[in-house]
Amino acid sequence: xxxxxxxxxxxxxxxxxxxxxxxxxxxxxxxxxxxxxxxxxxxxxxxxxxxxxxxxxxxxxxxxxxxxxxxxxxxxxxxxxxxxxxxxxxxxxxxxxxxxxxxxxx
Numbered sequence: 065x066x067x068x069x070x071x072x073x074x075x076x077x078x079x080x081x082x083x084x085x086x087x088x089x090x091x092x093x094x095x096x097x098x099x100x101x102x103x104x105x106x107x108x109x110x111x112x113x114x115x116x117x118x119x120x121x122x123x124x125x126x127x128x129x130x131x132x133x134x135x136x137x138x139x140x141x142x143x144x145x146x147x148x149x150x151x152x153x154x155x156x157x158x159x160x161x162x163x164x165x166x167x168x169x170x
Contacts, residue, residue, distance in 0.1 A: 065099055065142065067091050068157045070124055072146035073101065082146055086132055086157075088164060099145070102160065103136040114167050116159045118152065125150030132156075134163035 065071070065087050074082040089100035106128055109115060114135040120126040126149070152160065164170070 065089075065094055065145070065148075066151075068152045070104075070126070070149040070151060071101075072149060073103075073140065073144060074146060075140065075144055084126065084130065084149055085138075085145075086152060086160065088137070088160065097141055098139050099142050100137065100139050102164075103133050103138065104130045105133055106130050114163050116156065116163055118156050121150075121153070123150055124152055124156070132160050132163075134160060134167050137164075137167075 067087050067090060069087045070084050071087065072082040073085045084104040085101040086104065087099055088102050105115075108131065115131040115133055118124060118126060118130050118132060120128055120130070
């Protein structure tokens with residue numbers, strides 16, 4: 065698993081059906097049993113400035129316009145991930161990183 069990759073996650077604590085997540089953890093730390101992720105949503109929210117809009121592409125594998133929720137950071141065991149869907153573009157991952165810096169006050 066590499067930073068920027070999009071995977072499916074299914075867990076009753078997050079959603080009843082598998083949903084996409086993006087790996088935000090540094091590749092330098094991919095030896096852990098767990099992985100740090102941001103959840104996606106398809107719900108457009110104009111009042112939340114911490115979300116990054118991602119258009120579907122063949123590269124990212126998304127089926128519809130989705131939003132990375134930089135305000136929804138989760139750490140899960142790697143075994144909870146399903147399949148790799150795709151990978152975010154450098155532009156989208158840079159936007160996610162920018163929002164993470166804001167939400168984490170880095």
